[in-house]
Amino acid sequence: xxxxxxxxxxxxxxxxxxxxxxxxxxxxxxxxxxxxxxxxxxxxxxxxxxxxxxxxxxxxxxxxxxxxxxxxxxxxxxxxxxxxxxxxxxxxxxxxxxxxxxxxxxxxxxxxxxxxxxxxxxxxxxxxxxxxxxxxxxxxxxxxxxxxxxxxxxxxxxxxxxxxxxxx
Numbered sequence: 001x002x003x004x005x006x007x008x009x010x011x012x013x014x015x016x017x018x019x020x021x022x023x024x025x026x027x028x029x030x031x032x033x034x035x036x037x038x039x040x041x042x043x044x045x046x047x048x049x050x051x052x053x054x055x056x057x058x059x060x061x062x063x064x065x066x067x068x069x070x071x072x073x074x075x076x077x078x079x080x081x082x083x084x085x086x087x088x089x090x091x092x093x094x095x096x097x098x099x100x101x102x103x104x105x106x107x108x109x110x111x112x113x114x115x116x117x118x119x120x121x122x123x124x125x126x127x128x129x130x131x132x133x134x135x136x137x138x139x140x141x142x143x144x145x146x147x148x149x150x151x152x153x154x155x156x157x158x159x160x161x162x163x164x165x166x167x168x
Contacts, residue, residue: 019085022077026098029159030073030105032166033152039063044141052076053105077101083109089122099135099160106152107138132157 034052040062043049048058051069054076064072084100087109092100104112112118117134120127135157139149151168158165 020081020092020094020097022081022101023094023098025095025159026101027073027077029098029102029155029165030077033102033106033148033155036066036069038066038069077105080104080109083112087113087118087122090126093162095162096131096160099156102159103135103138103153103156111138132160135160 031052036052037050040048040050040058040060043053043055047055048060048062049055050058050062050064050072052073054069054072056076080101083104084097088100100112103117115134116137117131120130120134136150136153139145139153141149155165155168158168
């Protein structure tokens with residue numbers, strides 16, 4: 001009976017015990033695909049934005065230093081770390097967490113909450129091979145496939161798998 005219990009515990013996804021934080025590798029992926037602008041601009045959605053996509057309290061004509069852009073990114077990413085920590089019910093490796101935080105940073109916590117990606121992750125029979133495909137599905141904006149999103153999703157999928165993503 002003890003052997004059966006041990007095997008079952010090994011095969012059953014475990015609820016994570018701690019809140020994770022993004023690593024430098026995850027931040028590097030976000031920085032690569034977000035880009036950094038030190039002067040405020042209106043994004044495609046018409047929202048004033050600065051740095052690596054910061055929008056809170058940003059107004060026309062603002063400018064910041066690179067150091068401030070880096071600090072804003074760290075402040076902003078906390079919300080997306082928390083979403084992944086709250087919504088994903090299984091333990092993740094650091095590279096998997098980083099990929100999911102990048103994905104959520106770009107697409108938002110609501111999309112993660114309502115995604116098949118999350119359902120696959122939280123299912124009792126995780127098909128880890130299906131997760132990268134679920135990540136890559138989110139490559140459209142305004143109903144059109146965008147090359148930049150295809151590349152970003154490919155990089156996130158590779159990072160999730162623990163593979164080299166820098167050349168994407």
